[in-house]
Structure formats: C-alpha cells, structure tokens
Amino acid sequence: MQFASTIRSPYHRGRNAKVIIDTLPNGFSSILPDDLSAHNIPSLFSEGIPIFASQQISYRGEALGLIIGPDPGICDELAALARVECDEEEPEHEWESFSSSQIVFHYGAEHGDLDAMFAAASTQLKEVYRNGIFDHHYSEPMGALARWDKTTLSIHCATQWPDDLRRRLAGALAISESNIVVHPTEMGRALDGRLWFPSLVAAQAAVASRISGKPVRILYTREEDFLHTTKQARSAINIRSGSDEQGRLLALDIVILINLGAYNPLAPEIVYQAVSAITGIYSCPAIRIEAYAIRSNTIPLGAMGSVGATHAFFAIEAHMNNLAQRYSKHPAEIKALNMLKKGQSIFGAPDLSGDIPFNRIHKELEQISDYPRKYASYELVKKRDPGCREGIVRGIALTLGYQTGRSFSECSGMNLYSVEATLDRELRLLIKTQATIGSESLKAMWRKTAAEILSIHEDHVHFLLPENTHSLPSGPMTLSRGSSLIHALIEKTCRNIQKKRFRESLPISATARTRPSKAKTNPEALFLGAQLLDSASWCGTAVEVEIDALTGKPIPLAVWMVIDAGRIVNVQIALASLRASALSALAFCTANDFDPSESGRKDYIADAGMRIRQLPKIEIEFIEPDRNGAAKGIGELPFITIPAAFYSALTQALGLDPRQLPLKGGEILRLLEGA
C-alpha cells in the first residue's frame, strides 16, 4: 500500500498553479493535475469542483496534488517541501456585500402586498443576525483508501452518503457506477461534516491509485482536518419586520446570506432548508424572502446539524425576542400572538390542519424549568444593574422549534431512500439498505421495531453490509433525517411481510421506497407551507445562562427540552442521542469562530467542543408519546432550538442584543464596556 500526503495551496486565490517538486527519493512519486490529463482521467466533479486545483486556486489549503510513497511521515515531509507558484489574485473574503459572480445559488419568493403592509405598520424593526463558522468535531479525521482491481474500484471511506460518493466518483472518473464498490467505514457522529467532502478525498485516492497501480491511502492529521475540510457555513440574516399596535406581524422582508466558502455542491438544499425555516412558526400576511448562497475564497462551508435550518431559526427567534422588547411585552406573549393557527397558512399553501402544540409544550417547559420566576427575577437584576457590574448575571429563555424530515433540493438522490427485507424459512429477517452506515444504536432501534412487528427475536434481525446494497439507492444519513425515513420504510416492509406471512410460503420479501419530492411544482408552498408543520416533531427548549463576571464567558447552566414527536421507539436511545446533540449545539454557541482569512490559526484546534466537566444540567421530557403513531425525527431538534434559546437567554442576561453566535467572553466584555 502507498500512503499519500496532500500538497496544499499557500494562496487564498490564484490562477495557473504550478507545483515544483525537487527530486523525490526512491519509491516516492507525485500525483499532479498534469498526470491526470496524461492518463486521460477527467479532473472535475460535475459542479466544477476540481479533484486537484490547477487553473484556479479557490482557498488556502486547497489540494493541488499528492506525494505518495511507502512511509507516511516522509510523504508529509515531502509534501510540505513542495513549492507552489501561481498568478496570485486578490481573495474575495467579503461576502455580506457580494458581487454577482459570487452568487452560487439564489432563491426568491414573495407573497402578499409588502409595501401596503409596511405602510400600515405602526412599528418597524430591522436587524441583522449573524452565525459564525463552526467545526463538526467528528471523532475521526477525513481519509480514504482506494484500490483498483482491473476495472473495479473499491473505496473504503467514512461517509454519510455512500451513494453520493459512488455517483460522484463515477462521474468524475468516467466509469460506470457498477464498477465502484464503496465500503463505508465506521464513523462517529458526523453532524453533516461528511456529506460530500469524503467523495473528494476518495476521488484523490482513486486517481492516485489508478496512476500508481497500487492501493493508496489518504489519512488527514487532525490539524489538517480542522484547517482544510468543510465546516458549518457562516450566515447573515437580515430581517425587517412591520407590526401593528399590538405587535402582530404585518410584513416580513428577509434577506438570507449564506457564505458557502469555495464550493458546496449542496448549495440549493442548504438555501431551501434555511428558507423553509425562516418564518419559524409564525404567520404573516406579506413576506418577501431573498436567499443567496455566496462563494468566497475560504474552505468549503456547508451544513451542520440541521442542514441550513439552525441559522434561520436562530434569526427569527432572536427577532421575535427583539420585537417583544420593543413592545415591552413578554417574549411568549408576542410569539403566541403571531403563531400560525389551525386553518391558517402562509404562501398560499394548504391550511394547517391542527394547532401547533405551543401551549402544551410551553406549560410543561415553564413548570420544569421554573421559567416564570427565574425570568422575572433576572429582569429585576438587570434593571438594577444594567452594566452587569455587581456580580452574577443570569438569563433564561424559552423557544419553540420543529423538525421536518423534508429535503427540497433536486440534488440527485437526496430524497431517495429504500429498504428491502426478506423473512426466510428459519424466521430470520434480512434487511437490505444503504443506510446501515448508521450507528449501532440506530440499528438496535430498527431491529427492535422489525422484531416487534414480526414477533421474532431481535437476534434474528440482520442487516446486509452496505457494500452489498448498491441496487438500493439512498439519500444521506444526516442526524435523523435519513434514519427516521429508513425507520418508516422498515416498518412498512415488515408490515407487508406480516400481512402475507400466513398466506404465502416463506421466504417472503418486501421493498419500500420514499417517493421523490415534488419540489419543482410549487416551491413556495412546499417550503413555507403550513402543511410542513402538520407532520413535524416539536420541541420547546429553555436554556439558562450565566455570564462569568471576570471573563465575560457565557456558561450554560441548564437545558430543558419538552418534545412532542409522536412515538418514541426507544426512549433510552432517544435521550442519549438528544443529550449528545444538546452538548454539540451548546458548543456551537460558545466556541471559537473559525476565521478563514487566517486559516493557519492552530489554537482553534484546542477548542474541540464542550468538555464533560462543563456539563450543564440537561432535562428532557417527551409529552404524550403516541404509542401507535409514526416515529418522527428528533435528532436535529437541539440544533434548531438550543442556539435560539441560548442567544435569547444571553440577551436577557446582558440587557444587550449582540446579534451573533458564537460569542466569546472577550466579545461580551467589550459589548458591556461599550454599553
């Protein structure tokens, strides 16, 4: 086997890159873009993403080639010694005021008479809410092992989306998908950091293996992974609202900007997810939304936790809290006043068929968090000590959010999930699905469901390895999007088998697939329509925060979550997964913001999320679990609700509105000083 180290661009932006390598020791060689053309290997992914950059460098650290050889340490040293020349260009780091050439994807929609409604409004409020870049902190650095066996390419790689990897590689290398076997390797919680980037690393290993004729392994160091792989996108969401005397929304004019760095093939999906979440749970007669995915000369940026919805929920909830302040009302009062109600809809979509479970969740949440008492006393403290000079400062806030299992984009295969199950004569159930890359706890949950429906022992439920399931397409396994769909499909196949079981002889097979999205027909109604909420899982979250008087550091003291998500298949697994996600979501609120313009900053690595000794109290309750209803996705709920609640609690504690997350202690102290 050959090891490979990546030669990286020291420039943020440039043209005509040339890699200069001195004579290499015996056994070591380089793989550069010219080698690809010499071997007739295409060098681009379909979206124009180069396997190795040559004509255009788009970010510092972009891969320009590889050094391969028998010793990984020496490969690293040789790659670091490679010199790079190019026609350097001024990098585009600015993205909040962008040029048209920076627009990767744009989506706009308008509903109602915006001008008339703003004219009728008694109050207008305009704010920008910003989110920083955040790393996924997954457990293992990026890597891939590629091996050619005549015409068949086999790839070992930790990816959330093996189907995408195969499709992209087939396109990029101009070979048939059936000639690529993907072996997904074990993966911790990837939090959407491994949606498409592993395909790029796998393509690099694959071309190196093809050219060298030997298996090639690329394995990033942790530092390399932190500095040069994809992170959560930066966003700026500009909301202008118009409201009447009571605080009822009349008009919303929203501009969503998402900085996707150098590339992201999933730009449409990220934009659509943000758009679908931006109106939150609120109704408004006139809305205009302009959403842009912007390119800049930084590492590829993209999804995290809830694809694009975190940014949007945070912005709209923060705006509603601001609105409450403007009217000197309690945030819950303003939210309840503006909430979509049964029979209402937005964007001309079908009406909401039931009420949003706001009151039920809110009541329960108030009770377990002691919210009313704490809120009132923290308000009092803030009035007495507006500059937070007297000691302990705390804040508490509630927020309500939802998760839908919906993907909107036309990115190929995004919405396709399938399951095939066979019950054999020995009463063993064999489940075939690409989605078996999910965690062991997920498989345990699916196993339990299948065993219950078919009245067989859980040990008799087996999953076929993903490399043997190529005939069954699958979308990505994100936090809980893919897994809840797969769960529903497993239920469906098992029920079908059960129906036939005593009429037909064993073995009996059944297949189930998701239906492709109809997003093309009426996007506004589909993204923003009330019917989206009918099938959602709901979560109310309260967060209590304390500001350290000396350092300004915001310390999360407690998180309470009340969830209404239909049937919970395994409460213990659900709680464990929610608690882990809650910690990641809190880390997002307090971590260092990665600054791409100085992406050599190594101290960022030190900041690898929340430590167990900073653990706040986490209490989670499921309300009225519906024993017979459908199981809905819940994994994204912490990412959707916690940042918004954390931010609002911080706002209460500080008596200021910092309008950005994450926030470090130093920034908070500066804000307080300036207040």
Add this chain to the structure above:
Amino acid sequence: MIIDVSVNGIQRHLKSRNGDRLVDVLKKELGLSSLTADCLQGRCGKCLIFMDGRIVHSCLIPAFKARGSSIVTFEGIAKKPEVMDIEKAFQLTQTQPCSFCHTAKIMTIFDLLSRVPLPNEDDIVEALDMVPCPCSDPIGLIQAVKLAAELRNKRKFNREA
C-alpha cells in the same frame, strides 16, 4: 537510537529517531492498534498508556524518555476482568464508545477504578475528561462508569467471600 523498554511485560528494543514521540514509535515498531493518536497535543486522550504505573499521554512524551521504563497499553490489560466489567457496563447502559476512543475510554476508567473503587461523580467526570468526546451522551457515560465500579466491586467481593 535504540530504546530498551518493557511493553506489556515483554522486553523490547525500539528503533527511534531524534524527536520522535513515544506514541509514534510504539505504533510504528509494535503496530499497537489501540493507540489511535489524533490531536498530538495531549487533548484527545487517544494515546493514553500506563508508564511505570502512571497514566500518561504518549504523544507528549519524547521516545527517549521511555528508556528503561515499563509501559502498559490497552493490549496489556484487554483480557483483565476489570476491562470486561467496563465493557459490560458500556453494553448494559448502551453507551459503547466508537472505535476511535473505545480503548482510550477503557484506559481512563480502568485507571480510575483501580485508584478509586467507589468513585463519586466528580471523580468520574475528571477521569472521562481525559478523553473528551463530542459525540456520546455524557450522562450515559457517567452511569456506565458507576455500573462498571459496581460490577467490579461485586465480582471482587464475591471472590473474596
């Protein structure tokens, strides 16, 4: 240079270059797969070993410093009943760590329980903090350590009785 050291009870003569980290030498020379060194900064804990009985980050130790010492890695304790207790506790509490940190978590819990047979929550948090993990349920992990302590004490007590 050659470093004479005992690793998991076997005397070894390990080849090393100037400036090599102990973790790299152990991996390269002995192929110890339990060492999944990651950060190389003493933060992730995935390189934990026992050196002369003390739990240490082998990524922070220059290889030459190990000369004459006695090193125990996960491979050296893997078959001990104390490790089985921990594995069982992971299983019963459904908190099995991923394969990247599995051995490191066992090392730190093993160390804790051999020092403090009845650890309180602070002891457990301090031990688990050696292997920070962004992906597992911390409360479940704390329960797992408590259960591992219980299983260990029960087994020892029964044996003694």
